[in-house]
Amino acid sequence: MTTGAAAATAARSACQPAGGQWSREVTDLARATTGALLFGIPLLYTMEVWWAGVRATPPQALVILALALVAVVVLNHTSGFRRTRDVRLADAVADGVEVVGLCLVLATVLLFLLGELTLDTPRSVALGKIAYETLPLSIGAAVAAQFLRESRDGDPGEEASDDDAEPRDASSATLNDLGATVIGAVFIAMNIAPTDEIPMLDSAMGAPRVLALLVASLLVSYAIVFVAGFSGQSRRHNQQGPLQHPLTETIVCYLVSLVVAGALLWMFNRTEGPWSVSLSHIVVLGLPAAVGGAAGRIAI
Amino acid sequence: MAGVSRRTVPELVTLTVSSLVLALVIVLLVLQIAAGNDPARPVVTVGAIVERGEGGFHVPVSVRNRGDRAAASVQVTASLTTGATTVEADQVVDFLGVDETEELVFVFGSDPAAGELAVAVAGFADP
Numbered sequence: 001m002t003t004g005a006a007a008a009t010a011a012r013s014a015c016q017p018a019g020g021q022w023s024r025e026v027t028d029l030a031r032a033t034t035g036a037l038l039f040g041i042p043l044l045y046t047m048e049v050w051w052a053g054v055r056a057t058p059p060q061a062l063v064i065l066a067l068a069l070v071a072v073v074v075l076n077h078t079s080g081f082r083r084t085r086d087v088r089l090a091d092a093v094a095d096g097v098e099v100v101g102l103c104l105v106l107a108t109v110l111l112f113l114l115g116e117l118t119l120d121t122p123r124s125v126a127l128g129k130i131a132y133e134t135l136p137l138s139i140g141a142a143v144a145a146q147f148l149r150e151s152r153d154g155d156p157g158e159e160a161s162d163d164d165a166e167p168r169d170a171s172s173a174t175l176n177d178l179g180a181t182v183i184g185a186v187f188i189a190m191n192i193a194p195t196d197e198i199p200m201l202d203s204a205m206g207a208p209r210v211l212a213l214l215v216a217s218l219l220v221s222y223a224i225v226f227v228a229g230f231s232g233q234s235r236r237h238n239q240q241g242p243l244q245h246p247l248t249e250t251i252v253c254y255l256v257s258l259v260v261a262g263a264l265l266w267m268f269n270r271t272e273g274p275w276s277v278s279l280s281h282i283v284v285l286g287l288p289a290a291v292g293g294a295a296g297r298i299a300i
Numbered sequence: 301m302a303g304v305s306r307r308t309v310p311e312l313v314t315l316t317v318s319s320l321v322l323a324l325v326i327v328l329l330v331l332q333i334a335a336g337n338d339p340a341r342p343v344v345t346v347g348a349i350v351e352r353g354e355g356g357f358h359v360p361v362s363v364r365n366r367g368d369r370a371a372a373s374v375q376v377t378a379s380l381t382t383g384a385t386t387v388e389a390d391q392v393v394d395f396l397g398v399d400e401t402e403e404l405v406f407v408f409g410s411d412p413a414a415g416e417l418a419v420a421v422a423g424f425a426d427p
Contacts, residue, residue: 025310054397055370055427058332065325094307094315101318104325122399124332127325 024083029102030228032081032141036103037220038295039140041188041288044107044133045197050116053129061131065100068138072096075142082145083229096142103137104130113213114284115204147230147295173244177297181253184296185260185289192288193264202280210283217283217290221257222250224294253297257289258282264289340371342396342421349412356407361419363393364401371396372427378406382415395427 043049056064076092079085081099107130111117117126192198202210224230226246262282265271271278307315347360359378365371374393379386387409393402406419 021308022310025308025314029314051395054395054400057369058329062326062329062333065322065329091307094311097322098311098314098318101321102314104321120401122397123328124398125400127329127332128397130325 027227027229028082030223031144031230032099032102033106033220034224034228034230034291034295035081035144035147036106036137036141037224037291038147038188039143040103040133040137041291042191043136044110044114045192045195045201045288047197047200049132050129053132054125056128056132058124058127061128064131064135068103068135069096069100071135072099072138072142075139079143079146081141085145099138099141100134103134103141107133107137109216113209113216114201115206115209116201144228176300177244177249177253178256180296180300181256181293182260182296183300185257185293186264187296188292189257189261189264189285189289193261193270193285194268198265198270198281198284202277202284205280205284207280210280213287214283217257217287218250218254220287221254221290221294222246224291225250225297230298249297253293254286254290257293258286260293261285261289336368338368340365340369340396340398340424340426341367342371342374342393342424344376344419344421346417346419351411356409357411359406359408359412359417359419361404361406362401363396363404363421365396365398368398370398370400370427371424374402374424375422376404376419377422378417378419380408380410380412380415380417382410390422396424 053061073089073092073096076095076099077085077087077089080092080095082095108117111129111133116129121129205213262271262278265278265281265285270281342363342365345362345364347362350358350360352358361376361378363374363376365374372395374396375390376393377388377390379388381387389406389408391404391406393404396402
């Protein structure tokens with residue numbers, strides 16, 4: 001065993017209180033989910049990927065899942081989603097199974113929220129769609145630790161220095177967050193806004209799913225910034241300012257993401273229908289915008 | 301396997317649940333492979349006819365693929381014969397996955413109940 005491997009294993013299995021271990025695992029899974037969404041959400045909003053899933057034969061779907069697992073195991077060696085790097089093959093494989101399992105669930109939930117899966121969807125169609133969406137989500141999850149200046153245990157403490165930094169001036173911190181939300185939301189949502197997927201999804205979703213997507217967008221946005229353990233998380237929890245409480249910041253920045261989504265849809269002439277339909281389109285585009293906005297607040 | 305044995309309890313729980321999810325999906329896919337590889341078999345079912353006033357008579361038709369393979373360009377034809385007059389219509393479903401159902405509506409100017417209505421799959425392509 002190399003010294004690095006020993007250190008990594010020791011760091012992972014260090015005697016922590018049970019509550020700390022669970023908290024750490026939740027943080028790791030939130031980080032993996034964040035990476036999955038940042039990389040996979042554009043393909044989740046791509047009709048050609050849904051169709052590829054519909055047309056996939058069961059052997060093809062199995063090959064796609066095998067490819068996802070192999071890719072994730074390889075990526076776990078160099079990146080992964082945990083604070084500790086997987087030096088051992090056994091750890092990389094175990095984490096690979098976790099990533100693919102997590103992304104299978106994530107793909108199922110998101111496809112269901114977007115109306116691409118329903119209780120009436122034939123099993124073969126559902127499995128094909130889930131497999132094809134699991135591949136990009138898994139790759140994103142497997143490089144999650146490399147996103148957004150994440151630091152690992154044992155590495156020079158970029159996160160520590162970031163978290164120990166003096167809190168920024170309240171008003172400038174608020175302005176920075178709002179600006180970063182706009183930039184991040186534009187970065188992700190602009191790729192999706194001009195496409196036909198938004199009206200297609202919206203027409204199939206119906207009001208209950210749109211509402212559920214709104215709630216999911218808020219939860220994902222909160223998890224990315226305040227749970228996933230990216231750089232500056234502790235500082236963000238302690239930040240002072242009118243909009244800096246985690247819940248307030250999450251809601252306000254989600255609203256900003258919706259404004260960005262609305263502006264992008266308007267820019268591409270996607271808001272010409274009745275206001276209720278346009279609002280629904282905005283919420284559908286609001287998920288990628290919120291994911292981008294949350295990532296922007298961490299990155300900038 | 302020392303690396304795996306040193307995983308914390310929460311990590312082992314996550315690994316177990318993930319393994320079960322992955323195994324379930326693999327089993328479902330293997331069951332589908334074992335179920336057979338019969339050609340696509342799109343079949344049509346005619347629903348209750350609805351009169352829409354000036355909109356004519358709506359004939360809802362479900363086309364479902366009961367085969368083990370997908371079908372493309374599924375052509376569904378409907379003909380209504382009333383006395384000596386026959387009105388024909390057709391629609392094409394771009395793609396029909398295994399066990400997938402598409403809902404179509406044919407519109408006729410006269411009441412199908414007063415004539416002879418025939419709905420059938422005219423053909424499809426193997427994608």
